[in-house]
Amino acid sequence: MNTKQFIPEKSTSFIDNKTYKWQTPSNIALVKYWGKSDPQLPKNASISFTLNNCHTITSVSFSKSTNVNEINFELFFEGQKKDAFKPKIAQFFERIQNYCPYLLEYDMVIDSENSFPHSSGIASSASGLSAIAMCVMSLEKELYPNISEDFIKKKASFLARLGSGSASRSIEGPLVVWGNHPEIEGSSDLFGVKFSKKVHPIFENYQDAILLVDKGEKQVSSTVGHNLMHNHPFANQRFNQANENLSKLSKILQEGDIDAFISIVESEALTLHAMMLTSNPYFILMKPNTLEIINRIWSYRNETNSKLCFTLDAGANVHLLYPENEKEQVGLFIKNELSSFCQNEQFILDKVGIGAKIL
Ligand code: DP6
Numbered sequence: 001m002n003t004k005q006f007i008p009e010k011s012t013s014f015i016d017n018k019t020y021k022w023q024t025p026s027n028i029a030l031v032k033y034w035g036k037s038d039p040q041l042p043k044n045a046s047i048s049f050t051l052n053n054c055h056t057i058t059s060v061s062f063s064k065s066t067n068v069n070e071i072n073f074e075l076f077f078e079g080q081k082k083d084a085f086k087p088k089i090a091q092f093f094e095r096i097q098n099y100c101p102y103l104l105e106y107d108m109v110i111d112s113e114n115s116f117p118h119s120s121g122i123a124s125s126a127s128g129l130s131a132i133a134m135c136v137m138s139l140e141k142e143l144y145p146n147i148s149e150d151f152i153k154k155k156a157s158f159l160a161r162l163g164s165g166s167a168s169r170s171i172e173g174p175l176v177v178w179g180n181h182p183e184i185e186g187s188s189d190l191f192g193v194k195f196s197k198k199v200h201p202i203f204e205n206y207q208d209a210i211l212l213v214d215k216g217e218k219q220v221s222s223t224v225g226h227n228l229m230h231n232h233p234f235a236n237q238r239f240n241q242a243n244e245n246l247s248k249l250s251k252i253l254q255e256g257d258i259d260a261f262i263s264i265v266e267s268e269a270l271t272l273h274a275m276m277l278t279s280n281p282y283f284i285l286m287k288p289n290t291l292e293i294i295n296r297i298w299s300y301r302n303e304t305n306s307k308l309c310f311t312l313d314a315g316a317n318v319h320l321l322y323p324e325n326e327k328e329q330v331g332l333f334i335k336n337e338l339s340s341f342c343q344n345e346q347f348i349l350d351k352v353g354i355g356a357k358i359l
Contacts, residue, residue, distance in 0.1 A: 006099045011143040020138035021059035021359040024130040025051045027169045031246045032272045035229030041189045044242035045181035050173025052353030058131035062106040073108040092163035129163030130170035157191035168192040172355040200256030205324040212346040213289045214316035228279035262309040269312040287316040289341040
């Protein structure tokens with residue numbers, strides 16, 4: 001794999017006291033990434049919808065380093081110094097240091113905030129790390145003015161991936177594939193690429209309502225979770241299945257076969273949880289209300305002509321996915337029926353978005 005393309009030549013310029021600010025979104029996987037090998041390479045290809053309202057806004061200020069032998073940064077989250085988040089970011093900088101050697105010449109102050117409540121059970125690593133990656137690439141663009149916009153996005157996704165796999169899918173939108181797949185041109189284990197085929201209009205502006213069933217800290221960290229796939233009895237079948245599902249989904253997205261879409265997306269969510277149920281140690285990450293919501297979605301679909309379906313992350317929250325033309329009806333269904341199964345009746349209405357924005 002060609003990672004050399006991401007190693008710049010030594011820069012002769014220096015930019016002092018400069019701040020860059022980016023807003024980058026969260027994403028929701030339709031075909032899930034679950035299982036990786038070093039260094040942050042996925043065991044199967046995945047595809048996600050980029051979200052619009054759930055995002056992180058991050059600014060990074062770069063000033064002359066006080067110690068060029070190591071990467072120095074301070075971290076503020078929603079205005080407060082947040083040392084608890086530092087180790088993940090420190091590991092990220094360690095992993096990207098070879099690809100961004102110029103970072104050693106700067107002290108960085110990172111200031112970050114999420115549009116969604118921190119303790120909502122919504123993973124913030126995808127939006128959080130992609131935002132820092134974009135700020136780093138803004139600096140790189142000033143140091144190396146000849147790099148192209150395409151290269152900037154590709155390298156930002158490459159860097160973000162080294163912080164958190166799913167973050168590689170948070171630079172662009174509305175659909176991003178990460179992981180090498182024979183039918184997706186340009187796809188790579190190293191970075192996410194925009195799903196470039198023409199998508200059927202039914203999937204445009206697709207809606208995602210996130211039902212906050214359990215807002216607590218994640219019961220299983222993603223690192224522990226991915227590691228459960230090493231020596232998992234069903235690992236290989238799962239990785240093959242995911243790649244096959246991506247082939248099928250690619251056609252479905254182009255042809256607009258929404259019933260086939262529902263069947264793959266729901267099966268992917270349940271398979272992700274099946275992997276956790278059958279790992280050693282084993283975990284149940286769904287809560288009774290997760291199941292209650294799923295059953296009510298199925299009844300609602302039986303009783304109406306709705307194309308509403310669900311997907312899950314590695315947690316208890318439920319993402320409801322539905323076409324834009326059902327926005328009002330599903331909105332009422334959530335408000336009148338499903339919200340009672342959410343913690344404090346909380347949910348977030350979101351939709352598909354287009355990716356990172358400079359501020
Ligand atoms: C279940 O990207 O959070 O959301 O690479 O260890 O940071 P790390 O894992 P992470 O895993 C996300 C897993 C998932 C499925 C998905 O987003 O594809």
